Amino acid sequence: xxxxxxxxxxxxxxxxxxxxxxxxxxxxxxxxxxxxxxxxxxxxxxxxxxxxxxxxxxxxxxxxxxxxxxxxxxxxxxxxxxxxxxxxxxxxxxxxxxxxxxxxxxxxxxxxxxxxxxxxxxxxxxxxxxxxxxxxxxxxxxxxxxxxxxxxxxxxxxxxxxxxxxxxxxxxxxxxxxxxxxxxxxxxxxxxxxxxxxxxxxxxxxxxxxxxxxxxxxxxxxxxxxxxxxxxxxxxxxxxxxxxxxxxxxxxxxxxxxxxxxxxxxxxxxxxxxxxxxxxxxxxxxxxxxxxxxxxxxxx
Amino acid sequence: xxxxxxxxxxxxxxxxxxxxxxxxxxxxxxxxxxxxxxxxxxxxxxxxxxxxxxxxxxxxxxxxxxxxxxxxxxxxxxxxxxxxxxxxxxxxxxxxxxxxxxxxxxxxxxxxxxxxxxxxxxxxxxxxxxxxxxxxxxxxxxxxxxxxxxxxxxxxxxxxxxxxxxxxxxxxxxxxxxxxxxxxxxxxxxxxxxxxxxxxxxxxxxxxxxxxxxxxxxxxxxxxxxxxxxxxxxxxxxxxxxxxxxxxxxxxxxxxxxxxxxxxxxxxxxxxxxxxxxxxxxxxxxxxxxxxxxxxxxxx
Numbered sequence: 001x002x003x004x005x006x007x008x009x010x011x012x013x014x015x016x017x018x019x020x021x022x023x024x025x026x027x028x029x030x031x032x033x034x035x036x037x038x039x040x041x042x043x044x045x046x047x048x049x050x051x052x053x054x055x056x057x058x059x060x061x062x063x064x065x066x067x068x069x070x071x072x073x074x075x076x077x078x079x080x081x082x083x084x085x086x087x088x089x090x091x092x093x094x095x096x097x098x099x100x101x102x103x104x105x106x107x108x109x110x111x112x113x114x115x116x117x118x119x120x121x122x123x124x125x126x127x128x129x130x131x132x133x134x135x136x137x138x139x140x141x142x143x144x145x146x147x148x149x150x151x152x153x154x155x156x157x158x159x160x161x162x163x164x165x166x167x168x169x170x171x172x173x174x175x176x177x178x179x180x181x182x183x184x185x186x187x188x189x190x191x192x193x194x195x196x197x198x199x200x201x202x203x204x205x206x207x208x209x210x211x212x213x214x215x216x217x218x219x220x221x222x223x224x225x226x227x228x229x230x231x232x233x234x235x236x237x238x239x240x241x242x243x244x245x246x247x248x249x250x251x252x253x254x255x256x257x258x259x260x261x262x263x264x265x266x267x268x269x270x271x272x273x274x275x276x277x278x279x280x281x282x283x284x285x286x287x288x289x290x291x292x293x294x295x296x297x298x299x300x
Numbered sequence: 301x302x303x304x305x306x307x308x309x310x311x312x313x314x315x316x317x318x319x320x321x322x323x324x325x326x327x328x329x330x331x332x333x334x335x336x337x338x339x340x341x342x343x344x345x346x347x348x349x350x351x352x353x354x355x356x357x358x359x360x361x362x363x364x365x366x367x368x369x370x371x372x373x374x375x376x377x378x379x380x381x382x383x384x385x386x387x388x389x390x391x392x393x394x395x396x397x398x399x400x401x402x403x404x405x406x407x408x409x410x411x412x413x414x415x416x417x418x419x420x421x422x423x424x425x426x427x428x429x430x431x432x433x434x435x436x437x438x439x440x441x442x443x444x445x446x447x448x449x450x451x452x453x454x455x456x457x458x459x460x461x462x463x464x465x466x467x468x469x470x471x472x473x474x475x476x477x478x479x480x481x482x483x484x485x486x487x488x489x490x491x492x493x494x495x496x497x498x499x500x501x502x503x504x505x506x507x508x509x510x511x512x513x514x515x516x517x518x519x520x521x522x523x524x525x526x527x528x529x530x531x532x533x534x535x536x537x538x539x540x541x542x543x544x545x546x547x548x549x550x551x552x553x554x555x556x557x558x559x560x561x562x563x564x565x566x567x568x569x570x571x572x573x574x575x576x577x578x579x580x581x582x583x584x585x586x587x588x589x590x591x592x593x594x595x596x597x598x599x600x
Contacts, residue, residue, distance in 0.1 A: 038456055038464045089421060094413035113394035114467055117417060118460050121389060121424065125455030128428050132448035140440040147447050148432035155425030156338055160418050164338045167414055 011290040015056070018287075022055040023047075025073045026080060029130065041111040041119035042126075045084045049102045051298075053291070054079045054190065058198035060287035061212060064278075067202025074135040075146055075197050078127035082154045083190060085120040085127075090163060092116060124154065138201055146197045153193035162186025174252035180221065187227075188220030195288070211277045218274025219292050225267040226296055228253035229260065271296050311590040315356070318587075322355040323347075325373045326380060329430065341411040341419035342426075346384050349402045351598075353591070354379045354490065358498035360587035361512060364578075367502025374435040375446055375497050378427035382454045383490060385420040385427075390463060392416060398545075424454065438501055446497045453493035462486025474552035480521065487527075488520030495588070511577045515588065518574025523595050525567040528553035529560065530598075571596050 030043050055076030062072035091098040091106040092113060098106050108116035131146050152158055162185025169178060195212040204212075231246045232255055246253050254263040271292045278285040330343050355376030362372035391398040391406040392413060398406050408416035431446050452458055462485025469478060495512040504512075531546045532555055546553050554563040571592045578585040 034456065034461060035464050035468070037468065038461060042456070085421075089417055092414075092417065094417060114392075115464065117389055117392065117394060118464055121385075121420075121454075122456040122460040124421065124424055125451045125460070127451075128447055129451035129455065132444050132451060140444045144432050144440045144444055144447070147428055147444070151425045151427075151429035151432060154421075155429065156334065156342070156422040160422040160425070161334055161338060164335050164415065164418055168335070168337065 009286040009290060011287075011294070014287055014290070015294075018056045018059055019052050021059070021069075021073065022052045022076060022080070025055075025077050029074075029077045029081075029126075029134075037111070037115065038119060038122060041107060041115045042123055044110060045088050045101075045107045045119065046081060046123065048104055050080075050084075052080065053295075054083050054194045057191065057194035057216075057288070057291060060291060061195035061198030061204075062202045063198075064281055064284045064288055065199040065202035065204035065208055066284070067198070071135070071138050072198050072201045074130045075150075075201060076194075078130040078150060079190065079194050079197070081123040081127040081130070082150065082159075085123040086154075086159050086163070086190075088116050088120040088123070095163070095167065127154075135201075139203075142200055142203060145200045149193050149197050149200065153189040157185075158189030158193075159186055162189065169252065171250060172252075176257055179252055179254070179257065183221055183224040184217070187224050188217060191220040191223065192216035208281060211281065214277035215274045215288065215292070218270040218272075218277070219295050222267040222270040222274070222292075223295050225254045225263050225270070226298065228255055229263055229267075230298075232260070267296050309586040309590060311587075311594070314587055314590070315594075318356045318359055319352050321359070321369075321373065322352045322376060322380070325355075325377050329374075329377045329381075329426075329434075337411070337415065338419060338422060341407060341415045342423055344410060345388050345401075345407045345419065346381060346423065348404055350380075350384075352380065353595075354383050354494045357491065357494035357516075357588070357591060360591060361495035361498030361504075362502045363498075364581055364584045364588055365499040365502035365504035365508055366584070367498070368437075371435070371438050372498045372501045374430045375450075375501060376494075378430040378450060379490065379494050379497070381423040381427040381430070382450065382459075385423040386454075386459050386463070386490075388416050388420040388423070395463070395467065427454075435501075439503075442500055442503060445500045449493050449497050449500065453489040457485075458489030458493075459486055462489065469552065471550060472552075476557055479552055479554070479557065483521055483524040484517070487524050488517060491520040491523065492516035508581060511581065514577035515574045515592070518570040518572075518577070519592050519595050522567040522570040522574070522592075525554045525563050525570070526596055526598065528555055529563055529567075532560070567596050 026046055030039060030046060058076040058079055059069050059072050063069050087101060088107045090096050091101055092108055099109055100106065106116075107119060111119065127150060128147060131143055131150065135143055154160065162182050165178070166182045166186055169182065192213060195216045196209060199209055199212055228246065231253070254266065258266065274292045275289050278288060282289075326346055330339060330346060358376040358379055359369050359372050363369050387401060388407045390396050391401055392408055399409055400406065406416075407419060411419065427450060428447060431443055431450065435443055454460065462482050465478070466482045466486055469482065492513060495516045496509060499509055499512055528546065531553070545551075554566065558566065574592045575589050578588060582589075
């Protein structure tokens with residue numbers, strides 16, 4: 001029997017199926033947390049919608065590297081937990097002081113500041129538990145590599161470092177290098193961890209990991225440029241968070257430094273670079289290639 | 301040549317030597333953190349003194365289990381990082397709102413709230429990096445066990461959970477069961493992780509891990525009872541933190557529920573229980589036995 005090779009990749013169906021898997025895994029992950037109030041605060045933000053881009057990137061990278069996707073699910077959940085904790089902490093009054101996130105009041109608006117800080121801390125530690133204690137079937141060496149990658153991407157060398165520079169840059173004139181530093185750390189590091197950890201779980205080769213580093217650097221920066229553009233051009237209703245905030249805060253953005261049109265071109269060039277880096281693995285790279293395009297075409 | 305078996309254990313010398321090792325390892329651990337301001341905030345609290353009881357417990361447990369102490373040093377550092385992050389976050393205005401810690405202004409008083417929250421986050425992730433990427437010579441299976449234990453003890457099932465119940469109990473009448481729940485989670489869980497992870501690194505047997513669980517439960521509760529007693533009886537100057545705070549905050553404490561004398565007796569009974577649990581390993585347990593006594597005899 002001949003196997004039909006389809007050149008059409010149904011990205012919408014892929015995305016829906018992956019999202020469904022992720023939502024189920026997220027829902028199942030926060031079972032036994034006590035006390036109840038902490039569990040509620042953790043669930044509120046973790047299960048409060050979102051594109052689930054990070055876990056899906058992790059699953060897609062695992063698949064690209066020839067791994068069984070189910071084995072990467074706990075790590076995918078861990079990545080969303082880390083992302084969620086960074087949103088909760090970034091929204092705090094002492095930081096970005098945001099009232100709205102994913103169309104709903106931010107965590108501290110609902111549960112108070114203390115609970116929000118602690119819910120973030122609990123999600124961060126829970127992420128490491130997912131990998132270390134809830135990832136059956138993956139060799140310990142690989143899981144330890146994943147723990148290492150998660151800790152680097154979430155901490156001072158990654159998103160925390162990016163957030164510090166971002167806060168310190170508020171109200172200052174920031175050049176393109178600093179803007180790139182902020183985004184490569186604040187958003188890029190965790191996006192990179194998504195594809196690297198997914199591939200690590202599958203036991204990926206070093207050349208593939210290198211290709212994924214280039215890929216994630218490209219989509220990470222493109223993602224942020226699009227975020228800046230959307231903040232200027234979309235409404236709060238569509239975004240599910242306060243729009244026009246960068247302008248109000250006099251924040252340096254790509255559109256501000258480069259203009260809207262050049263920012264768009266740059267994002268497209270970065271996505272092209274990202275996709276080119278996966279050339280040697282193209283046969284299995286359809287989800288990651290489509291995700292790269294999705295990032296520049298999204299409207300929220 | 302006959303080996304002289306000394307029945308005298310020089311605890312003061314042991315403590316000084318272990319502390320010296322820990323201080324050196326802590327100092328070396330925070331090398332390359334960027335940005336500079338984040339690194340300073342992390343160093344300020346991590347290297348700001350303290351008894352280093354947690355890392356020393358970890359090293360002592362590793363030794364008791366027949367392991368090479370140097371192999372447990374990165375985990376010992378990780379434990380102090382987790383402890384430090386919990387102090388930084390607990391001191392925040394939204395939580396205990398403390399101005400003084402270890403005789404110096406608290407982290408947010410020096411670096412601001414945003415930096416303090418982020419320094420805590422960075423220390424927490426850095427702890428997992430210490431274990432996953434900076435623990436050469438320990439098998440991956442054991443390190444993964446350590447990561448799991450750290451995540452449980454630091455998160456919702458451990459110190460974060462304890463802190464939530466503690467905050468929720470403020471201004472309320474709390475019974476002995478709730479008080480014990482708070483302490484077993486807020487302080488006890490991490491103390492337990494100290495001895496368990498040290499022993500895990502040495503590949504300890506399950507009976508020894510069980511003995512260490514009982515030991516750490518006893519010293520953990522005793523430690524907290526003594527803390528409550530010292531808050532009543534010692535001066536801020538000696539404590540290096542605000543004394544009498546429990547009374548001012550109308551906080552439920554052991555002395556309040558049981559009286560000073562019965563609290564002291566209870567702490568002593570718990571320490572005796574803790575020491576009894578190590579009976580089968582007595583030959584190598586001198587540091588842990590002496591540490592248990594040290595906890596009830598300390599004056600700050």
